Amino acid sequence: MKSVKQGSSDPKTKVEVGQQFPLTIKRLGINGEGVGYYKRHVVFVPGAIPGEEVVAKVTQAGERFSEASIKKIRKSSPERITPPCPIYDQCGGCQLQHMEYAATLREKADIVRQAFERYTTIKQDSLTIQQTKGMQDPWYYRNKSQMQVNKTKGVVQAGLYAEKSHKLIDLSACMVQHKRSNHVTQVMKQILQDLNISIYNERKHRGAIRTIVTRVSFKTGDVQLVLVTAEETLPKRKQMIEEVKRRLPEVTSFMQNINDQKTSIIFGDRTSLVSGEETLEETLGDVSFSLSARAFFQLNPEQTVVLYDEAKKAAKLTGKEKLVDAYCGVGTIGLWLADQAAEVRGMDVIPDAIENARANAANNQVQAYEYEVGKAEEWLPKWVKQGWTPDVVVVDPPRTGCDQKLLTTLKQTKPSRIVYVSCNPSTLAKDVEQLRAAGYKVANIQPVDMFPWTAQVECVTELVKEN
Incomplete structure (x- = not known):
């Protein structure tokens, strides 16, 4: 874009x-x-x-x-500056390693300002955009990797496609991925090589292994390993389980996901346990989470605490409010704010995520909660019809922004405060302009650097209903 x-x-x-x-x-x-x-x-x-x-x-x-x-x-x-990553110019995963880190933080706040200048009618002198909150040590921060697999001249490779091409760049030691994630991916490549496991050929639509997905718990160091396959059967399953247990004792959850479609989407709809546990345990501050293979969870745990603290600050809860966590995933934001709310309700379209959210709420002794499978624009009107109207709504949508039906629902429901967590300044600004037309004022915008060295910037925007 x-x-x-x-x-x-x-x-x-x-x-x-x-x-x-x-x-x-x-x-x-x-x-x-x-x-x-x-x-x-x-x-x-x-x-x-x-x-x-x-x-x-x-x-x-x-x-x-x-x-x-x-x-x-x-x-x-x-x-x-000189980019420290030796394949920075080939990979395309990071866009800003040639700049001093402080400069990237300044420019990310300016990217947010540009988006609001273009897509809203807010006067620039009345727009409050704070300095971007960055990291002390902006390296090896990602807790999840999704590496595409291929075989070139008989050698198994795993990495990312170069920007604007379908050439796979083999990543042996990514400087923004957790070091343990790098290690597990490299050893898994060797296991696939040693066992002579068939690798998926995208052009021929044949072969088994498509993607190696790893998720690391920053709290425990445990790893969840997911092999995405194009076939129902995991080749040499027994031998593979033995090799993973022997060479990768840190893998406590070994899963298989089946994606037999001709698509660039990573995950298919079916996931099954290969060995170990179904979920990975992670902790943010005092809140613990169980994560299934497909459940969304923020990729930078350290900055997630910063982001969610900003969301809590923007929500201005007093302990009496009814809170909705739209696009709730495993319940992360809602549970982070739950200690200051009277009740938390959330929804997500992925059933596994809602199962995780319910378990996470129970495990964290949240007294009043409800999590449902479905869309916010479906559940919010149902709850309002039943006499339950939210005081504060937190939205954390995908890059495409809020669904238009959800925006319409928010305009009709009129919560006193909306906390908009965004990973795309352009769609944020477009959605904010709609909400402004419905009577909301932008009180504050706080950029957070969730992905150092990339062009991405996350924002917490505080919207208050005007009387």
Whole structure:
């Protein structure tokens, strides 16, 4: 998704692929690229930093905007650093390792500001966007990896596809994945190699193993291992169980997920236990969670505490409020806020997640809770019809933002406060504009750096119903 300020690009300016010109970089785009203007024509330059002067070479020409590569840096930013990851420029998983960390935090807050400038009618001088909250040590922070598997010249590889291609980059030691996750993936590759297990061939739609998924508990160090297969049967199941137990004692939950569809989606609908436990135990602060293989859980546990504390601050609970946790997953946000609410209710479309949420609420001695399978836009009207109206609603939707039906439901339900946790500034701003039209005021926006070195930024936005 490109973020181009409306009216900022001159359609009369024509550029061609291969054309070169000097460019001053003004800001970062939503995908982490440098943004400059060639005769008022917007140009996105991956790897360029605000304040730099570069010679840009057009790689993709368009009427509204174009993309270019750096041919030469004429004036380098003092915030430019050497990326510590040896395959940074190939992998595409991180976009900002060439910038000092403090600079990335500043630019992420600016990305949020750009989104609100473009998609809302809020006057910029009345918009309260705080400084981005970052990490003390922004490395090896991810608790989950999903590595695609292939076989090249007889060697099993596991990694990510390079940006804008279907070339698999084998990742042996990712610097943002937990070290234990890296280790389990590498050993699992070797087990597949040693047992000569068939590997899925996407072009032929044949073979067994598609993806190696690992999730690490930062609290215990235990690992949940999921093999996503294109076949019902796990090849050499008994031998594989023995090898995993022998070589990977940290794996306490070994699962199989079956995905036999021609799709880029990782998980299929069916998951079964191979050995060990069905769930992985994780703890955030004083709250414990049981996580099934497909259940959503924030990928950066350390920053999740920061994010949820900001959500609690924005909710301004007094102990009397009825709270709804929409898109609740395993109940993380709602349970984090439960000690200050009278009752928590949540919903999610994944049945396993709701089972986890109910168990998590019980295990954490939450007195009043209800978790249901389904969508918020279905359950909220039901509860209101039954006479139960929420005071505070927390939403944490996917990157596409809130479902339109949910926004309509929120406008009709009119909770006194909405806490919007977002991973996409553009859809956040669009949704906020709708809620503003329905009588809500933006009290505060707090960016949180959940994914250091990437262009992604999470926000907690506090919306208050105006009288």
